[in-house]
Every structure is written in structure tokens, then in C-alpha cells.
Amino acid sequence: MEWAFRPLFCCMSKGIEWDQIRRLIHEIIESQGCELVDVELKGAGKSSVLRVFIDRPAGISHRDCELVSEQVGTVLDVEDLIAFSYTLEVSSPGLDRKLVKESDYTRFEGKLARIQTRIPLNQQKVFRGRLQGLSGGKVRLELQNGNLLDIPLDVIREARLEIDWAAEISRPTGSDGSK
Numbered sequence: 001m002e003w004a005f006r007p008l009f010c011c012m013s014k015g016i017e018w019d020q021i022r023r024l025i026h027e028i029i030e031s032q033g034c035e036l037v038d039v040e041l042k043g044a045g046k047s048s049v050l051r052v053f054i055d056r057p058a059g060i061s062h063r064d065c066e067l068v069s070e071q072v073g074t075v076l077d078v079e080d081l082i083a084f085s086y087t088l089e090v091s092s093p094g095l096d097r098k099l100v101k102e103s104d105y106t107r108f109e110g111k112l113a114r115i116q117t118r119i120p121l122n123q124q125k126v127f128r129g130r131l132q133g134l135s136g137g138k139v140r141l142e143l144q145n146g147n148l149l150d151i152p153l154d155v156i157r158e159a160r161l162e163i164d165w166a167a168e169i170s171r172p173t174g175s176d177g178s179k
Contacts, residue, residue: 017081024079028071029054034064037093038100041086048086050076053093060092099159105134112162115141117155127151128162 022039029036029052037053054060054068069090076082099105099113108131115127127149132140138150139159 020079021076021081024075024081025052025072028075029068032064032068032071034060034068038098043086046085048084050082050086050088052088052090053098054090055093055097065090065092095163096160099161102134102153105131105139105159108161109133112164113141113159114162115139115151115159116157117151118157119155121149121151121155125157 022036025039026036034054034056037055038051039053040051042049042051052068052072054064056064069088072090073088076088099108111131113129113131117125117127119125121127127141127143129141129143129149132142132148134140134153135150137154138152139156141149141151143149
């Protein structure tokens with residue numbers, strides 16, 4: 001299992017077994033033929049929201065989200081790993097999906113991405129460009145000016161795909177006008 005675990009200090013203070021929760025959610029989602037993209041817990045008290053993002057190459061349907069939600073909710077209730085009230089949300093990662101696992105940088109090679117770093121590289125922390133893969137623990141990004149930048153994985157704060165509007169606009173339409 002390849003994961004870039006990020007500690008959630010808010011969860012640790014509430015006594016949550018975060019690794020165990022992730023492991024259970026991961027097993028449930030894999031059993032449904034889906035990929036776990038990310039899990040996050042936001043908010044506090046009764047306004048806490050546990051968000052689970054799932055994907056598969058052919059895309060995610062509403063039914064996929066419903067099935068995973070039912071199964072994850074049941075297992076978390078039975079295991080009683082979260083000692084406070086929360087809302088469970090299951091969805092696809094969307095068009096601006098997070099890049100979480102190392103394999104994401106290879107899988108989405110050629111796609112536009114926005115990468116924010118923890119420390120400045122070349123006097124900046126936010127970079128936009130086209131993913132050119134991963135090598136030696138560094139993400140290669142082709143910047144808009146054509147320059148290549150290698151960004152070490154350990155300095156990435158957040159990475160997301162961006163919508164390539166130029167490619168969307170130039171996509172041919174079908175005979176019914178649909179893309």
C-alpha cells in the first residue's frame with residue numbers, strides 16, 4: 001500500500017486511531033474495485049466531516065459512492081473508532097483531484113497541475129505546469145515558459161490537477177453536440 005500519510009493533529013488530540021481508520025477504509029474501497037484517493041477529517045464537534053475520495057479509471061458513479069458510504073459507515077460504527085458525532089461524505093476527487101500517492105505523478109503525466117511547496121524554490125512556492133513524471137523522488141514539472149523544474153516530493157505541501165481549458169475547448173464534439 002503506497003500512501004503519503006499526513007499527520008492530522010486535530011485527530012490525535014481527539015484520540016482517533018487514524019492509521020486504523022485509513023486501513024479499514026482502504027480495504028473496503030479496494031474490495032469494491034475502487035481506489036482510495038484521500039481521507040480527511042474537517043471541523044470539530046458536531047460539525048465534524050469525514051470526507052472519503054474514491055476513484056477508478058472509468059470514473060465514479062453515484063451508486064459507487066452510495067455503496068462505499070454504506071460500507072464505511074457500518075464498519076466505522078461497529079469498530080467505534082471515532083468517539084464523537086460526524087458526517088460521512090464519499091465522493092469522486094473531481095477534476096481538480098489531489099495528487100497524493102507517488103504513482104499519481106506518473107499516472108497523470110502530461111496533465112496540468114498546480115504544486116505548492118513548503119519552502120521556496122527559485123523564490124516561489126506555487127508552480128503551475130504539465131506533469132512530466134517522477135524520478136529519483138522528484139516530480140518533474142514543465143513550466144508554462146517551457147523550463148523543467150524538479151520538485152522533491154518531501155517539500156510538496158499540496159499538489160492538484162488543474163482543468164486544461166484549452167484542451168477542453170479544442171476537443172471535437174459528437175454529432176449531437178456533446179463532447
